[in-house]
Structure formats: structure tokens, C-alpha cells
Amino acid sequence: MLLRFRVANVHSMRDEQELSFTVPAGQDGGPARTVALSSGKDIEVYPLVGIFGANASGKSNVLAALSKMRDAVLTSYAEWTSYREIPRQVFALDDTSEHDSSFFEVDFVAQDGVRWTYGFELGATRVEAEWLHAYPHGRRQVWFERDATRDEEYDFRGGRVQDRARLARTTRPNALFLSRAATDNHPQLTPIYRWFDQNLWLITPEHELREREAYTVRRLQDKQSRRRIEELLRVADLGISGTALEQQPGRTPTVRLKHSSGRLLDWSQESYGTRSWFALLGPMLLALDEGAVLLVDELDASLHPRFAAEVVRLFHDPAVNSRGAQLVFTSHDPSLLRTPSGSRLLDPGEIWLTEKDQDGATELYPLTSAEPGEREDLMSSYLAGAFGAVPDVTEGQIARRLLAARAMGAEAGQA
Template structure:
């Protein structure tokens, strides 16, 4: 489970953080929208709203970049410039470290890991763990100086290069806590990327008749008229997916089925199939996954995206979801105040992130039926400032 994320000096993010811990004393929809009995109590989903260019995607990319650094250390060490993109709209942060911090639960242990790096090297790194109810500082690194390193890893610290993670060195040396952290980033943090090609694991899942039946039922429940999903092989051995639809005789009766290549389907149907496979794969796993959707409702009808969001917050769901969207109707999709985040840029180009729960003196939003109207009116900020007269003059 993800608890808290912090990013500094990354693109438009000079200093942002968000938490998936439940808001203090907020008990609304506790049995559905939260893991109330977990330690700590966390939300099943959060959703970021904001104007185009506010920085929502940069938040997702910061989390993804942290994952890439941890899970692909050799590529990172060879070329830090691919992931080092400091704050873009100021001069004072140029060449200063980018910092990422994340707290999460893996293998029933709460971890806090942070790292800072420049174009050339890792500048700092630390790992804390809650072991037997006590917070333990497992290791600290400042440039090439190490402290609090377990005896079993002191020889590893001595040979860790400036441009490589000590975390990954410890992982390859067989350290249990380092392995928990690396494997969580590799296996439990999932980024949904809608593309015209399905992954090998998704195609394998569709070859399971029971899994395919669940995906088909999921699509039909969303009013997407798919009759079958067939995985087939090309001459070169590559596997592809075709989507079968009914064809009809002039009388209106079903005359058979016609397969259509997955890549020829509408963007909405492609996305729904991939969403169904992503969620199903995560639900079948033993450990809770964190699934990240940037542009969650893109290409989806608002009724479908609303139904999906309610599914993510259902009592049956065991996973966490981090979502970004422009679909304002989702503000009324039975969300708690601590699940709603806003993103906006200030006059210096810096993205600001804040929760509805943290806004003081907000008008009554009981039932959430007024939130979208209050947002459109500008009560919460994070809306585009549109000059319609200037737009008309340009045309």
C-alpha cells in the first residue's frame, strides 16, 4: 500500500506531496472507500483534478521516474540525464538535486525510502523501516558517506559507486529489506499505459477461459458489445488479439460474428479492454497493488468512468488507484473529501497540490452534489483562466 509521496525539483514540481492516509476524524464511506482496518488507515483511491498544463501528468511521471531509477539501475547509472529534469521555470534549482520520497507497506513492513540525485550522481539516500513496532533507520547515505548500515552490508557500501543506488547493491547482496523495497516498486506499482498493443502478460491472461469470460462480462456490463476475445499467432510467432462482434441479417437476427483487430477498435474500447485486464490481473494477485491511471477518463463516457470509479471504491476491491482526470462529473461519484486533490500552477509556473479535505471555510458540500458547481465557480481554484474575447479575436 502507498502511504505518502514527495517530489522536489522535478519539471513543474518544485515541492509537492500527497498522502493516501485517511483524513482525521472523517468517517464517510469508511467501509467502502478506505482500508479502515489497515495500519495506517489508507484510501482506496485518490483523484487529481486541474486545468491542462497544471502539472497532473508531472506528478505521475515523478512517481514513474522514481520507479525507473530503482528497477532499472544500470540504465540509470549510464545516463542520469534521461531522468534528471529539474524545475523548469526558475533559475535557483538548476543543477540542484531532484528528490523523491515514498512511504509504503510491503510484506507487512512499513518503509520510508528517499533518494536525491543530480545529472552526475546520487547525492543522498536513506531507508527506514518499522520493525516490530519500532521505527528503525536502516541506512543513510550522504554523497559517499554511509551511516547506520547493517554489518552485513558494510562491505557493499564500500564498493557502491557514486552513480548507483546503495539500495540496489543491497538488494543484489540478498538483503531482505532492500529486496522488499525493490520488488514492491517492480511488482506492486503499476502504471496503466493505453497503447494499441497489449502486453504479453495480458495476452496470456486472455488465453485462460475463465479470465476471458470475466473480461467479456466486464465489457458487456459497460454496454460494450463484444462477443469474444481471441488471441491468435502471426507467421513470425507474435501473438495478437482480435475482438469479435455480432453481424446481423436483414431480418435483424444474428448471422454470425466478425473479428476486428484490437488495433482497429475505438480508443474507448481498447482502453476498456486494457483496464479490465489490468484490474483483473491486480485482483488475482495476493498483495495489494497500486494502479496509476493518467488521463483516467479519456475516451470513456462519463457514465462508464463513474461506474469504474465506484468499482475502485467498492468493498470488494483490494487495490489502490491514483487517477488524473478532467471529467468534473466524477467529483460527484461518491468520493470522500480526502480523495479529491486539486493541481494548479502559480504565477511562477510551480505546480501546487492540495486536497479538498485541507481547504478551510469551504461551503457545505454534504452529499457531494454541489462540488462540481463549486469547482466551476472557482471556489477551490485549479481551473483554467480563459479569455474568450481574446480567443475570438485570434479567429
């Protein structure tokens, strides 16, 4: 399970920002899960976090940074050979960030209960630093540390990493040591690489919609998966009663949805909202089945708020989410902070906020830092600006600005 993500100088996040799934000591974690560590201690971890904020405040950039870290681990050794510089997206609104390194770090718990910390810093042309630490007994074990400014770049303490000298010698300056080790199926480091391969899947509203639709179609070929997908289509109240899978030799299967009228519509006739929900089902069920971390940008995009709320409930439900899957989502919709009955859909510790400072840099912070009252209506307080992270626009301001601009244009035309 993912415990924490730290990042700096990536997209709009200039200064170091942290996103945490862990419940602070002494606080009631509500829907948090108890995770047993190999050290014999337990830790309380949330099954999801939602990131809210104004337009262009950097919500999506948090997910993009997580995805960039995953991409770097999976592709740096094989694909960065052709780049003159390391592909980075640094903070672009000052004159210094392009010369600074980009920083990424995650803490996670592996299936055997061992907590790991892995991170790296990327410069323009080389990996400036990289490190891997384990906590099997609660104390830090340094597996390796890399610093490009030292004469001896790599430090392998305790001799824990097999074949370390050869791997260090054959790792390019612009590639990650972890990526290099995984190409040889390294027995100790490949499981860390696979954690990234099996987690941090990013879903955005516009990108890869057809690929996600096709993946959900493929899952329909499994009887058990088909029953679950059809039930989720029915419960969404889209007027759909089932699916019809059409297979032709040598071609990719296609699907048509059965409507309550009994008619089968061509896929192109389905609404964008129906297609978005269908495309989400395959990856979401895979994450629940595998216990993976799923990233969904704009969860409420093309989905009714009640659909988005049901996704939250799926990850909260320990019977459905029995393998410890986690969800990180962004949303503009404050109704996700409150159920129709007036109770809280999300625990305050699951709510994170983004806003930009006067220099355009994103600040990411938990709602709990505002110390909301135990019975406080989070949606009303959020909309009122009590927690920040809302647009700095007064009622009617946009219309007044538009009228003023029109008047100025008219005066200029008469001059």
C-alpha cells in the same frame, strides 16, 4: 499499500509536494480501508485518489514523478553507468533548480504490516542522499542513511543490514544503494526493491497501447481471466458479446471481438475507445489480483464517463478489490465528482487538485483543505471555482481574443 508520496524539483513541482492516501485523524474516511500495522495499531487508507486540475497544471507530472522514482530504483545500478549525468527532469522555469537536488520519498505498508519510509535525493552527477527507515513497533528504526557530503557517507545503525560494508564500497556515486543490493538478491533489502517492481505501474493514453493490448490478449489464454475480461467488455455496453482468440504456432496470439450481430471485426476496425478499454483491462485486473498500485493518466481519455466511474467502483468494492489494490488517476472530467443520482462518487479525501502559481510551479493539495460542506455538490462547486484548480478563462474569452487577433491582423495588412 501506499500511504504517502513526497517530491520536489521534479518536472513542474519545484517546491516539495505531498500526495497522501491516509485519512486524517478524526475524519470519516468513507470508502477507506482499515490496515493493520505490525505495531498493533490500525490506519485508515483510501483505495484510490483522483487528481483534477486545469490543462498543464501538473496532474500528469505527479504520476510521472512516481514512475520516475520507480525507474530509478529499478535501473540506477544497471543503466546509469553510461550517463555522464544522472537522468533528471528538474523544474525548468528558473535559473536555480538545475543546481538543486531532486527529492523523492514514499511511505508504504508491506504485506507483513511493517511500515517503511524510503527516499533519496538526486544531484546532477551523484546520489546526494538516500535513506531507509522501518517502523515495526511504531518507533523509527534507521536501516541506513546516506549523505554524500559526509566523510563517512553511509550510516548503518544497529547493524541491521547484512554485508553492508561491501555493498557500500561497490555502490557507485551515481547509483542507489537499494538498487545495488537488489542485484545480489540481498535477503533484507530485496523485498523493498520488489515493492517498487510490483507497484507504481503507469498507464498513459498514448504510450504502450499496443503492449497493453498484447498483455490483455495473453490474459485471455487463462479461462478465469477470459471470463472476467469478457464480462467487463459486455458490461461496458460496447456491443461486444465475447472474444475469439486466434493462435498460430510460433506467433503471438491475436484477438477479434465478437459483436452482438455475430460478426467478428479485425482489430484495426475497432474504435479507439474500445481498444483503450480493452488495453486497460489486463493491467487493471493484474493490479486487483496482486494488490498493486496502478497509475492511470487521463482515466477519462477515450472512455465514456460511466466507464471511468465503473473503474472507480471496482477499486472501492472490497469484494472485488480484496487484496488492497490502489489506483491513482488524473482526469479532466468533473462528472467523476458526482454520480447520475447526485451522490458523491469520490470521498472528498480522495480528491486532490493541481494548479500552477505565477512562476509556473505546480501546487498539489487536497480538496479537504477547502473544507467542503457535508452535503455540498462537489462537481458544481469545483466548476464554479470554489476549490481552485480550474482554468482562468471567462465565458467567450477565447472567441473574443480570436476576433481581436483577426482584427489586428487585418489592420496590419492595410497599413
